[in-house]
Amino acid sequence: MPASILEAHNLVKKYGDLVAVNDVSFTIEEGEIFGLLGPNGAGKSTTISMLSGLLPPTNGNAIIAGLDVVRETAKVKQMIGVAPQELALYPTLTGRENVRFFGELYGLRGGALSERVDEVLGYVGMLERANDRVQTYSGGMKRRINLAAALVNHPRLLFLDEPTVGVDPQSRNHIFESVERLNREQGVSILYTTHYMEEAERLCHRVGIIDRGRLIALDTPRRLIESLGGGVIQLGLPTADESVRSAVAALPAVRAASFLTPEGASLPEADRTSATGGQRKAILKIEAVHSNEALLQVLHYCNEAKLQILSLDLLEPNLETVFLNLTGKSLRD
Amino acid sequence: MNALQQIWTVMRKEIKVAAEFRGQWLNVFLTPLAFIAVMGVTFGDGGAPTAAVYLVNEDEGRLGRQIVSALRNEPTLDLEILPSRSEADRLVGEGRRMAAIVIPSGLSEAVLTEQGGAIEVIVDPARAQSAGVVLGQVQAATAPMLIDAEVERGVRTAFNTAPETFGFEAADLEALGVDLETVERFLTAAIRGVVSSQVQDAIDDPLVRIELKPASDAAPRQAPTIFDYLTPGYSVFFAFFLMGLMAEIIYEERVGGALRRIFTLPVGKASFLLGKMLPYALIAMLQIVVVFGVSSLLFNFDLGDAPLAFTLLVVATGLAVGGLSILVAVLIRSEGQANSIPSLLAVVMAAVSGALFPSIQLPALAQLTPHYWAIQGFLSITALGGGLTDVALHLCVLLAVAVTTFAVAVWRFQPT
Ligand SMILES: Nc1ncnc2c1ncn2[C@@H]1O[C@H](COP(=O)(O)OP(=O)(O)OP(=O)(O)O)[C@@H](O)[C@H]1O
Numbered sequence: 001m002p003a004s005i006l007e008a009h010n011l012v013k014k015y016g017d018l019v020a021v022n023d024v025s026f027t028i029e030e031g032e033i034f035g036l037l038g039p040n041g042a043g044k045s046t047t048i049s050m051l052s053g054l055l056p057p058t059n060g061n062a063i064i065a066g067l068d069v070v071r072e073t074a075k076v077k078q079m080i081g082v083a084p085q086e087l088a089l090y091p092t093l094t095g096r097e098n099v100r101f102f103g104e105l106y107g108l109r110g111g112a113l114s115e116r117v118d119e120v121l122g123y124v125g126m127l128e129r130a131n132d133r134v135q136t137y138s139g140g141m142k143r144r145i146n147l148a149a150a151l152v153n154h155p156r157l158l159f160l161d162e163p164t165v166g167v168d169p170q171s172r173n174h175i176f177e178s179v180e181r182l183n184r185e186q187g188v189s190i191l192y193t194t195h196y197m198e199e200a201e202r203l204c205h206r207v208g209i210i211d212r213g214r215l216i217a218l219d220t221p222r223r224l225i226e227s228l229g230g231g232v233i234q235l236g237l238p239t240a241d242e243s244v245r246s247a248v249a250a251l252p253a254v255r256a257a258s259f260l261t262p263e264g265a266s267l268p269e270a271d272r273t274s275a276t277g278g279q280r281k282a283i284l285k286i287e288a289v290h291s292n293e294a295l296l297q298v299l300h301y302c303n304e305a306k307l308q309i310l311s312l313d314l315l316e317p318n319l320e321t322v323f324l325n326l327t328g329k330s331l332r333d
Numbered sequence: 334m335n336a337l338q339q340i341w342t343v344m345r346k347e348i349k350v351a352a353e354f355r356g357q358w359l360n361v362f363l364t365p366l367a368f369i370a371v372m373g374v375t376f377g378d379g380g381a382p383t384a385a386v387y388l389v390n391e392d393e394g395r396l397g398r399q400i401v402s403a404l405r406n407e408p409t410l411d412l413e414i415l416p417s418r419s420e421a422d423r424l425v426g427e428g429r430r431m432a433a434i435v436i437p438s439g440l441s442e443a444v445l446t447e448q449g450g451a452i453e454v455i456v457d458p459a460r461a462q463s464a465g466v467v468l469g470q471v472q473a474a475t476a477p478m479l480i481d482a483e484v485e486r487g488v489r490t491a492f493n494t495a496p497e498t499f500g501f502e503a504a505d506l507e508a509l510g511v512d513l514e515t516v517e518r519f520l521t522a523a524i525r526g527v528v529s530s531q532v533q534d535a536i537d538d539p540l541v542r543i544e545l546k547p548a549s550d551a552a553p554r555q556a557p558t559i560f561d562y563l564t565p566g567y568s569v570f571f572a573f574f575l576m577g578l579m580a581e582i583i584y585e586e587r588v589g590g591a592l593r594r595i596f597t598l599p600v601g602k603a604s605f606l607l608g609k610m611l612p613y614a615l616i617a618m619l620q621i622v623v624v625f626g627v628s629s630l631l632f633n634f635d636l637g638d639a640p641l642a643f644t645l646l647v648v649a650t651g652l653a654v655g656g657l658s659i660l661v662a663v664l665i666r667s668e669g670q671a672n673s674i675p676s677l678l679a680v681v682m683a684a685v686s687g688a689l690f691p692s693i694q695l696p697a698l699a700q701l702t703p704h705y706w707a708i709q710g711f712l713s714i715t716a717l718g719g720g721l722t723d724v725a726l727h728l729c730v731l732l733a734v735a736v737t738t739f740a741v742a743v744w745r746f747q748p749t
């Protein structure tokens with residue numbers, strides 16, 4: 001039996017006509033940090049809600065440590081820790097009172113509770129400010145208490161929903177280090193959602209890319225980036241001309257070429273341009289086999305065809321580019 | 334066991350969070366007293382207090398029947414007719430009602446004798462003071478008949494012992510061709526006519542009327558006052574303002590994500606909501622006790638003599654306030670709703686129930702509000718001297734409100 005701490009099978013969540021999560025399946029191995037990367041509204045939080053027993057799935061099921069999340073919710077809940085995307089703290093209580101409150105709800109009492117509360121507060125580096133009210137903390141400090149509260153029950157599986165939103169660089173680093181240490185030293189498995197691709201690249205062993213409720217790619221960050229091949233070039237042109245696209249796609253160093261549309265939606269030809277600095281232009285996305293050669297060939301073609309180049313970008317090979325390549329839009333606007 | 338600890342944990346958290354809302358506490362504890370003071374001073378003794386008593390009629394004659402019907406027409410008396418003096422004696426002894434009026438057998442005949450007759454009032458020794466009210470009311474109701482009987486007896490006695498009292502010699506009368514009996518009947522009728530009309534005048538004229546008055550410093554407490562209505566009314570009215578606070582806190586927990594986190598923990602909805610509701614129920618109970626206490630000190634109104642019934646009523650009212658409030662709080666979905674619906678509801682319920690002023694209520698709807706049952710319950714204890722049995726129905730209704738509203742709240746509660 002493979003050591004999966006979590007198996008999600010064909011999860012679906014519908015809100016009326018809106019399909020927030022659409023047939024999502026993945027597994028998280030014991031000791032793995034698994035990233036869910038996706039833009040706003042992709043369905044990351046909804047997926048976590050279903051996996052943590054907060055929301056019943058419309059369809060599909062999930063197994064955590066061999067237990068069905070819906071049927072054995074109480075047992076599952078003892079084993080997981082959740083740091084919600086919202087701060088989920090009481091602003092007028094102190095950091096310590098907040099963590100104690102959640103610890104008590106897990107059934108911790110007396111000395112064991114006090115000890116564990118101090119331990120997790122120390123873990124996130126908040127012991128000194130623990131007796132101040134949460135409302136007096138910076139955004140980063142609040143996030144650290146949010147993380148501490150999710151750790152109080154020694155979870156085997158931790159759900160961190162965008163744990164670095166609204167956080168200064170110092171706290172962000174602290175959170176990264178805490179997450180890495182938890183994983184390395186205590187073997188805690190982690191589901192980490194974010195729309196910052198650098199976070200996913202740095203922390204996650206594997207990343208699932210989710211867009212509009214669907215899981216559209218799943219692999220290690222390295223292999224996802226490698227799938228880009230020779231890189232991606234973005235060429236700004238005055239019009240979205242199909243003959244230009246096919247000519248570029250036929251160039252030897254080019255694997256594929258397509259016009260980007262705002263939001264990646266298929267719009268009428270005339271609208272397939274975006275206004276930039278008052279000037280309308282079409283963006284041709286070119287996947288290269290070799291970026292240098294492709295660049296030369298594209299420039300040569302434009303020169304021959306007397307095409308006006310409005311802009312030219314050679315995109316870094318990273319997860320952001322992977323996402324753009326898969327969806328035709330960026331992770332953040 | 335774990336659930337109990339979770340409830341306790343949530344209660345402590347809730348109190349800490351709620352303690353920050355200082356303005357709300359002022360509203361809940363001080364505003365009702367201010368209102369009671371203003372209303373009490375403005376309207377004075379405007380209420381319509383009634384005394385709950387038993388009535389036993391052992392007399393077979395006409396006078397007995399007359400007295401019964403006169404007492405029945407007395408609006409300030411709430412009568413329950415009992416068949417025997419011994420039963421009345423027992424029930425009053427148990428504190429069920431504050432007094433029993435007994436019309437002894439042979440009263441109709443006795444009033445015509447020299448010794449006369451007497452209506453008896455059996456009072457609960459523990460409430461002898463309040464029984465003064467009953468005596469006054471009985472006197473007021475029976476005055477015309479008793480005077481009537483008095484006149485008849487007086488005339489008859491005078492004639493039987495010494496007709497010359499009236500200045501007649503038997504011989505004179507015989508000379509005139511009238512017998513003594515005719516004269517007696519004539520005089521009785523005449524005197525009765527004069528006296529009765531005077532009695533009637535006296536009854537119509539407030540100067541002579543036996544009136545029930547609120548206690549002055551010197552005199553013992555005589556009758557319930559408007560404070561008997563206003564104190565429970567405003568107490569419950571303002572206790573319901575806790576509803577807005579509860580709604581606001583739940584709303585913040587919802588948008589702030591606290592509910593999300595709590596329900597990824599092994600916590601049941603019922604435990605959580607019970608932990609949230611109980612502190613407010615306890616605060617409502619405390620508020621009722623404080624408002625009644627201060628009101629009784631400042632406005633000198635009687636808390637009654639049924640501490641157990643009073644305590645149970647406080648508890649049941651607090652739970653009803655808590656249950657209804659948690660239901661409303663759970664159903665509220667936006668900040669706008671949290672700011673408007675609870676206070677609107679509190680005012681409407683109070684207005685409908687008669688909590689604002691005794692004479693203002695919607696009779697058909699009043700009984701749908703917990704206010705009504707709380708007010709009537711407290712009234713039976715403080716104003717009418719009732720005990721546990723008098724408020725049993727009120728207790729049941731209030732507890733039923735608490736249980737059903739809480740159950741619906743648990744059912745409808747959505748943490749996300
Ligand atoms: N309670 C709800 N009722 C209706 N629609 C909802 C509800 N919760 C979420 N949605 C919708 O489901 C979709 C997915 O939302 P979700 O919060 O899971 O996205 P997300 O990936 O976490 O986004 P973000 O990065 O902004 O947090 C969105 O379109 C959202 O509007």
Ligand SMILES: [Mg+2]
Pocket residue numbers: 044045046085161162
């Ligand atoms: Mg989210």
